[in-house]
Amino acid sequence: MAEGSGSLYDPRRHVRILSERVRDVSSVDYPGHFPGEDHSWDLAKFTENFHLEVQRLSQRSVEFDLVGVDASIANAFRRIMIAEVPTVAIESVYAWDNTSIIVDEVLSQRIGLIPIHVDPRRIDVKSEGDESTDRNTLVFNLDVRCSRNTKAKRGATADSELYINHEVLSSHLQWVPQGEQAEVFEADPPRATNPNIVLAKLRPGQAVKMELHAVRGVGKDHAKFSPVATASYRLLPLVVLNPDKPVPKESAEKFAACFAPGVIHVDKRSGKVRVEEKNLRKDTVSREVLRHPEFEGCVELKRIRDFFLFHVESESAYPPEDLLPEAIQILRGKIAAIRQATEALLDEDQTMDSQDAMQTD
The missing domain is CATH 2.170.120.12 (DNA-directed RNA polymerase, insert domain)
Incomplete structure (x- = not known):
C-alpha cells in the first residue's frame, strides 16, 4: 500500500512500539496540523479520511472502527457514553x-x-x-x-x-x-x-x-x-516488515508464533513471511518478537494513532448501536453551549468597546 494521508503506512499516523518504551505518542499542538503546511479544515477532505464501520453487533454489545479523528474526540465519545448518557x-x-x-x-x-x-x-x-x-x-x-x-x-x-x-x-x-x-x-x-x-x-x-x-x-x-458495562477502545496494530532484512527462512514459523494466529502468513514452499492486513486487529502487540535477537531489524511494531477499535457493552435500555449516536448528540449540545457563551462574550466586548469609544468622543 502506497504511503499517503489515508494510508496505514503514512508515518504521521504511527505510534512506534519499542522493546522498552513507546515513541511518537503525543500529537502536535493542533491535531492534524503540521508547521509550514496549509491544513485549513475542509469537509471534503475530512469525509475522505473519516469512516465508521461496525465490525460486530449483538444484542448487548457492539464493536466498531472509528477512523480519521483525533484521540481527544474518540475519548470524548467514550467518556460521554460512560458518564453522560442518561438512564x-x-x-x-x-x-x-x-x-x-x-x-x-x-x-x-x-x-x-x-x-x-x-x-x-x-x-x-x-x-x-x-x-x-x-x-x-x-x-x-x-x-x-x-x-x-x-x-x-x-x-x-x-x-x-x-x-x-x-x-x-x-x-x-x-x-x-x-x-x-x-x-x-x-x-x-x-x-x-x-x-x-x-x-x-x-x-x-x-x-x-x-x-x-x-x-x-x-x-x-x-x-x-451508567448505560454501559464497558466502553473502551484501542489503536489498530500495525506490523511492518523490513524488505532489506527479511526474516530467516529457518525461523519463519518461530517468527509467526510471536504474533496472534493469522497475523503472519508463512509460505510453505519459499519460507517467506507476509503480514495479513485483514487480521491486524487480532494482534495484541505483545512485543514477543522483540525479545529474539535473530529478528532484530526485521520488523517494526506500530499503532495507527487515528484508527480506534471500539468495544461497547450496553447494560441499559439502549440498544448498543444507539449509544454512540446518543453520545454525539450530547457532544453537539456541549459545543452549541460553548458557542453560545462565546458569542455572548464577543457581544459584550463589542458593547463595551462601543461605550468606551462614545465616552472618548
Missing part, C-alpha cells in the same frame, strides 16, 4: 419488611445497581428538592416471602425443590404505574433489564417487602446510572 435507576428504597440476613443498607445498594429497562427520554429529570410525580419517578414494589415446598419429593436436596421463593431476583420487581404512566409505557413496560440478578437468599419465614423509586440520572453522578 433510569432506583434512587430511593423504602423498606417495610426485611428479615433476610442482608441488612437494609446493603440490600438497597444492590437494588440500586439493577439496570432498569425504560427509555430515559420519557422521564423528566428530578432535581434536588423536586416532588415525585408521574413525570419524573417510577415506582416498583418488591414483595417476596419464602416458604417450604410441601410438594417436594422425598430426599430432595436442591433449594429450588425444598423452598418456594428461596431467592430474591430482579424479576420480582413489579412496576406500579402512576398517573398517566400506564398509557405512556403501555407498549414497553418498565422492568429489570436482566431478570435473573440474585439480590438475596431467603429461608422459610424470611421476607423482603420494599417500595422502590427510580429516577433519571447520569453516570457522573453515580455509577448505577
Whole structure:
C-alpha cells in the first residue's frame, strides 16, 4: 500500500512500539496540523479520511472502527457514553419488611445497581428538592416471602425443590404505574433489564417487602446510572516488515508464533513471511518478537494513532448501536453551549468597546 494521508503506512499516523518504551505518542499542538503546511479544515477532505464501520453487533454489545479523528474526540465519545448518557435507576428504597440476613443498607445498594429497562427520554429529570410525580419517578414494589415446598419429593436436596421463593431476583420487581404512566409505557413496560440478578437468599419465614423509586440520572453522578458495562477502545496494530532484512527462512514459523494466529502468513514452499492486513486487529502487540535477537531489524511494531477499535457493552435500555449516536448528540449540545457563551462574550466586548469609544468622543 502506497504511503499517503489515508494510508496505514503514512508515518504521521504511527505510534512506534519499542522493546522498552513507546515513541511518537503525543500529537502536535493542533491535531492534524503540521508547521509550514496549509491544513485549513475542509469537509471534503475530512469525509475522505473519516469512516465508521461496525465490525460486530449483538444484542448487548457492539464493536466498531472509528477512523480519521483525533484521540481527544474518540475519548470524548467514550467518556460521554460512560458518564453522560442518561438512564433510569432506583434512587430511593423504602423498606417495610426485611428479615433476610442482608441488612437494609446493603440490600438497597444492590437494588440500586439493577439496570432498569425504560427509555430515559420519557422521564423528566428530578432535581434536588423536586416532588415525585408521574413525570419524573417510577415506582416498583418488591414483595417476596419464602416458604417450604410441601410438594417436594422425598430426599430432595436442591433449594429450588425444598423452598418456594428461596431467592430474591430482579424479576420480582413489579412496576406500579402512576398517573398517566400506564398509557405512556403501555407498549414497553418498565422492568429489570436482566431478570435473573440474585439480590438475596431467603429461608422459610424470611421476607423482603420494599417500595422502590427510580429516577433519571447520569453516570457522573453515580455509577448505577451508567448505560454501559464497558466502553473502551484501542489503536489498530500495525506490523511492518523490513524488505532489506527479511526474516530467516529457518525461523519463519518461530517468527509467526510471536504474533496472534493469522497475523503472519508463512509460505510453505519459499519460507517467506507476509503480514495479513485483514487480521491486524487480532494482534495484541505483545512485543514477543522483540525479545529474539535473530529478528532484530526485521520488523517494526506500530499503532495507527487515528484508527480506534471500539468495544461497547450496553447494560441499559439502549440498544448498543444507539449509544454512540446518543453520545454525539450530547457532544453537539456541549459545543452549541460553548458557542453560545462565546458569542455572548464577543457581544459584550463589542458593547463595551462601543461605550468606551462614545465616552472618548
